[in-house]
Amino acid sequence: MTQSSSPTFVFGLAVAGRAVATSLRARGIEVVVGDDKLSDKHRSFAESIGARVVDIAGDGELQRVMRSVGVLSPAPGVPENHGVIRSARENGVSIQSEIEIAYRFELLHSDEPRPMVAITGTDGKTTTTLMANAMLRAAGLRSEAVGNTEVPLIESLATDAQAFAIECSSFRLEHTEQFRARASAWLNIAPDHLDWHSSYQKYFDAKAKMWANCTSTDVAVAPVDDVNILAVARASAARVVTFGATDGDYRVVGKELCGPSGSIMDISRMKRSLPHDVTNALAAAAVCMESGLASAQHVANALEQFENAPHRIQFVAEIDGVRWFNDSKATSPHAASVALRAFDSIVLIAGGKNKDLDLSQMACEPHRMRAVVAIGMAADEIAQAFSGVCTVVKAENMIAAVSQAQELARRGDVVVLSPGCTSYDWYSNYGERGDDFMKCVRELSGNHR
Secondary structure, rough: OOOOOOEEEOOOOHHHHHHHHHHHHHHOOEEEEEOOOOHHHHHHHHHHOOOEEEOOOOHHHHHHHHOOOEEEEEEOOOOOOOHHHHHHHOOEEOOOOOOHHHHHHHHOOOOOOOOOOEEOOOOOOHHHHHHHHHHHOOOOOOEEEEOOOOOOOHOOOOOOOOOOHHHHHOHHHOOOOOOOOOOOEEEOOOOOOOOOOOOHHHHHHHHHHHOOOOOOOEEEEEEEEOOOHHHHHOOOOEEEEEEOOOOOOEEEEOEEEEEEOOEEEEEHOOOOOOOHHHHHHHHHHHHHHHHOOOOOHHHHHHHHOOOOOOOOOOOOOOOEEEEEEEEOOOHHHHHHHHHOOOOOOEEEEEEEEEEOOHHHHHHOHHEEEEEEEEEEOOOHHHHHOOOOOOEEOOOOOHHHHHHHHHHHHHOOOOEEOOOOEEOOOEEEEEEHHHHHHHHHHHHHHHHOO
C-alpha cells in the first residue's frame, strides 16, 4: 500500500497541497490538513473533501497530530527547518512530497508506471520540461508537463495521459524515497534557495535524489562539463548520457544539434536559439530519445514549433533602437547570468527579495554592462555588487525603474529585467512582477509612437 493505515497530514494548502489532499481522499485515505495561516477558505476546502483541520498554533497541537499520523506531505514552500518537518522527524513520521505520493499511487496502477521523464537543475527546469513534453507529444503520446508546474503530477494521474514530463524542484525531491523516472536530466547547479535549505550541500543532495532509485534500464542525463553532477550520475545504477554546448553525447556540431546517431536538426529551425535554449534543447532531446519515447524527427518537429514560456528572456518591445526583455523568472544570480550572457550591451534592472544568496555573482559579465537599475529590498546589495563595474542607480518602483533604464540605454542596447532575487517584496510572484514590467514598457512604447 502507498500509505500507512494512519492518516496523512497535508501541510500547506496552495496548489500542490490541495491536489494531494483531494487525491488522497478520493482514494479513501483519511486526511488531516493544516497551514501556517489557516483561513476560512482552507476550512471550507477541508469540509468539501471530508478532511479534519488542525491549527498547529494551538498549544501542543503539533505534537498531538504528529503522534496520530503516519505520513506528512508538506507543500513545496515548507522549508526543511520548519517546525512541522522537525516534529515529523522526531516522531518517526514518513515525509513524502507530492511527486513521491503520486509515484507510489502510479505503482499501484500497474507493475510498471506510465513512462516518466524528469528534469531538475537550478535554472532551465520549466523550459526543458516543456520542451520534453512537446517532443513526447510530437511522438504521438498523450503527455502532460507536471510537477513544479501549474499542474501537480498527482492531479494528472487521473487523466488519460500516456506519459509525463516532470519538473522536479529540490523542494519536491527532498522528500522522496521511491520516486524514479525512465530518463532524467540534471541541467546545472549553483547556490539557490538557501532560505529553504539549510546549506548548499543540502540543496545539492536534494537534487541528487532524482537518481537515487535508478535501475540499469534508466538513463541519467548529465552536463558534460560539471564534474560534481557527473559523479552523482556515474555513482547511480543508470546508464549515463552527457550533453553540452560543444561536447558530450548530445552537442552542437557546426550549426546543428547532434546526438550519438548524428544530426537532429539545424539550429536555425528553432524559433529562439539563445545559448541556453540550445543546451536545454539538447537535454530534452536526450531524455526523450534515450528513453525510446521519441525519435530525432519528433524532436526536430517539436523544437521547430516550440514557444518559450513567459517571463524567461521574453521579448517585450523595441523602442528607439533599444530592445526590452522580461526575465522576471530569474530569481537567483545564476539564473540572471543566463540573460547577461545572451546580449552584448545591457542595461539591467535587478533586485527584489534576496534568498540569502551572494549577489556579487550578478557582476559576472562586466564587459557587457552599460548600467544597472537596482530595485526592491536588495537594491543596496545590487548596487554594491556592481560598484566599480558600471553606472548604478536606484528606483523606488517599477515605473521609475523603466524610466531610468530608458534614460541610460543607447541605441543597440538591451534593457532586461533579470532580478536575481524573488519578487516577494513588491509583488506576490514573479509573474506579477514581469507583467508589471511589461505594462510599464508598453506604456513607454505607446508614448514614443
